[in-house]
Amino acid sequence: MVILGGGVGGTIVANQVARQMSDDLKKGTLGVTVITDSEQHVYQPMFLYLAFDQVVPSEAKKPERGLLHRYVKMVVGAADHVDQDQKTVVMTDGTSVPYDYLVIATGSRPAPEQVAGLPEGGHLFYTEEGALRLRQALHDFEGGRVVITVGVPHKCPVAPLEFTLMLKAWLEAKGLGQKTEIVYTYPIGRIHSLEPVAQWAAPVFDDQKIESHIFFNPEQVDPEHKTITSLEGETLDYDLLVAVPPHTGQDVIGRSKLGDAGQWVPTDRASLRMKGSDDIFVLGDATDLPISKAGSTAHFEADVVAANLVSLLNGGLGSVRYDGKVFCFIETGLTKATYITFDYLNPPKPSEPTEMIHMFKMAYNRLYWLTPAGLL
């Protein structure tokens, strides 16, 4: 069994299978290999806090080897492509890793370059490098007009709201509230894709005097004149531009010819098998499913994939189904938070933000490492 990707979803699958099949792994009748391009496992939600100088980069990383079950083999390197006929993952160094079952857990990557001028003119908090650059920009900020823009598709769908509300509270605490104008833009006809969340957030924005522009899909940034123009034809001035950038699937998916034009892998929404395949599972951001690209999605999908792999390896049919479950904390400032949970059939119902939920989120940021370990 080979897992392509050492993020949260891939690591959970490896550890859950290894724990339940440890005798087979010990005897050598089963092999579980994780292929990852980095020795470090990164907890990406920390980058939001990194931008506000609340954590440092080392708090977002731990060695992947230390998170993996001792019987799981880890290969560090770049995968060139998946050869479905030969049932191998071919690495860029020419070596091959054969599989009977393959789990594609390659995630997604921010693609700010898809919006002309955005890499030069804007900031993002979706990478360590980007969050550190934004941290410096916020540290140096003395007031002005901040525009927040959102590309499609993007991961962590509550991040635009979280960043906006945290920024508002951070500016107030710094004494810059009266000197700053916050302009929030969103691609569709309300301020969040989830209607109950949009209904909750709209009066909060009104109360906090956050200006919002809907039907705004970023198309072009002019770094010299500090303007951003949407594909709908609206242009906004900014002093500081912060983007939730569009994302794309990984290039290894494109080179393997497994994905669509965006390098997302066609996936059955219940079985999580790649469409047209019995031996390839897909989870997390890598799928083409119309659900949130979020760590919790990968987590709940990984539970299903691991259960099905254990079933198949033991002679079962592997018929556990994913119900579309997603869970997201929503930071609503620097001291309060709420949360939402939903699935394919049941919409979310955000509750009133509380300090307790914020503290729970803070605690989870430290407990996170138990999740890839397959314990939480």
Added chain:
Amino acid sequence: MADSVKIVDGRNSFCPGPLMELIKGIRQEPVGTVFEVWSSDAGSAKDIPEWVRRAGHELISNTQDGDVFKIQVKKLK
């Protein structure tokens, strides 16, 4: 249905939702592509045509098939 129509299956998608799925498709496919969005949300029958108008694409049809709303859109630019 023509073979060239790309289905955007946004049924039971609360987040990102059918319109965001259509925007994703329009961003990654070439000019001239025809999309058919499937949505179980009645709001899509209003929101999607509104965005299509603002973005300068063509609304081909907007129909209801049982519980599913089917909206065809052509990418024009």
